[in-house]
Amino acid sequence: MRVRRVEKRHLAAAVGEEWVDPDRRPYVDGETAYVPVREGFFCDAEIPERRPYRGRPFQMVGDTAILHGERPTAEEVAAIVAWRRPACVLHLRTIDGVRRIPEAEVLYGEAHPVRHRENGLTYHLNPVEVMYAAGNLEERAHMGRIVRPGERVADMFAGIGYFTLPMAAAGARVHATEINPVSFGYLQENIRANRLSERVEAVCGDCRRHLTGVYERIVMGHFDAPSFLPDALSHAVPGTVIHLHAVGDATAAIWEALEATDYSATVDTRKVKKYGPHIWHVVHDVELL
Template sequence: MLGIRVHKHEGEKVRRKLIELDVLDKNYKVKREGDFLIFPIKERVEGFEIVETEFEPIEKRPHSYREVVDVPDYLRSLLPSSFDIIGDIAVIELSEELMEYGKQIGEAILKVHKHIKAVFAKGSAVSGEFRIRQLIHLAGEKRTETLHRENGIKLKLDVAKVYFSPRLATERMRIFKKAKEGEIVFDMFAGVGPYSILLAKKVRLVFACDINPWAVKYLEENKRLNKTPNVIPILGDVRKVAGQIKADRVIMNLPKFAHEFLREAMLSVKSGGIIHYYGFSHEDDLFGKHEEKIKTVARELGKKVKFLERRKVRPYAPYQYNIAIDFRVF
């Protein structure tokens, strides 16, 4: 093969020039000989020392598990294009037809994503008071506890015992940017603390409530891990807590049932305070029914609301969206 031989001190400058000329052969590794480098090239280039030598090919890693997984061709179109990564655990949703090949799919994910150590399939929908789902082990380590990192914080959790979605990291940062120093925040459905721990880095105090004892156990641990003593974990039904707290900002991250807790949220926010409400909606009416419910509850309590922002957070089913509505209460 053809190569260009240069002194190592000239290496970076020559590399950039070869890329600019589109003659650098990126299928092979650069060779080192003492103080010299030899770049693999596709064709001769004037003005350089050309040598003939052998180069070691670069092993191309697949970008997706779908490139290496062993399933029948007629099922390939059913392979999910994405899955959740929580710490070093992958959780994937498989159709009934693909479950027979779950082990192969899990092993393919492990092969392509070296940082993933365990793969599980969703065995049921999120359900019950604790918002958890059954998980089916596919490949890798048989453990469900992990350490997840996002937005500069660490979150220890058990994916089989608590609800957690890594897909809301951007939304959590949006709220963090809106929060102000000195505020008191009430996180009504806190889970292991992805909102609470992050906000505690900025605000004065965060009351973090959850009914799941496992979630509060991990919330306590995450409070220590992230050195956020201004997080106050509360284990219990938020209905019994509401009204005892007066917050500048209330977070209602329970999209399926948040509308049932609007009274509690409005009783817990200061006059002029902000509520971040989440819900599920069909694309034909993203915000209307939720806003009507918010206005109805406000009237019943003798309060007024001002809508500040409406947004689609993410799709969660065909034609269905997880939506957010920010509103101020007076």
């Protein structure tokens, strides 16, 4: 493969150059990036073509590789290190409780705070301290697409800003609550890093105690969300849209909560990702009538 050597710190600027081959990925080794060159342009080196990675699936959050499911073997970890050269490899066993604290094992390198870029936004976090569901990428982008500028939104389980940031970046006024003080610290940092302080009011504590007034949209991005639905409904009006996340079908719980109010609703269900055998992480979009 024909390449040009570029300092790693200049890689982001280089990839937009005319000579870059957009169909091939740069290769980074230490502080040097080897950027593929299109035919007809100068190159200063040739390196062997990299064979496609066929090993254990993993997700990159910043410079950290994260694996789920069964504990990976030493050979699987070595393959990931050789292929992607992460600074750290983590095995994420589970996410615990309302505060969504990861139970993770470091398999390579050292756990550390990372800077993760996604859909034009910056997320700061330490993957052993707080949850980051890389598989929810499209759902986060979706929320940024559907909000309207100036819309008042409640993000009841804001975490580090998974949905708060894309919605605020799209022009919504977001009231973000998070009960985990560590996640809340990263939420504040991420609001500042993305220059969204004027559009986000962030509060640390139980969302049920901090909701105020009424909202045009309410995001309930936690699998315990069905039990919080009566609290959300008390801050809604006809036309409010509630995005309720659940493991499996929670429509029965939604209709039960609605029966205690004067609302009717339309309920649409979207699949986000597979959660387990025959089990899906879904979002119920509930529009109150």
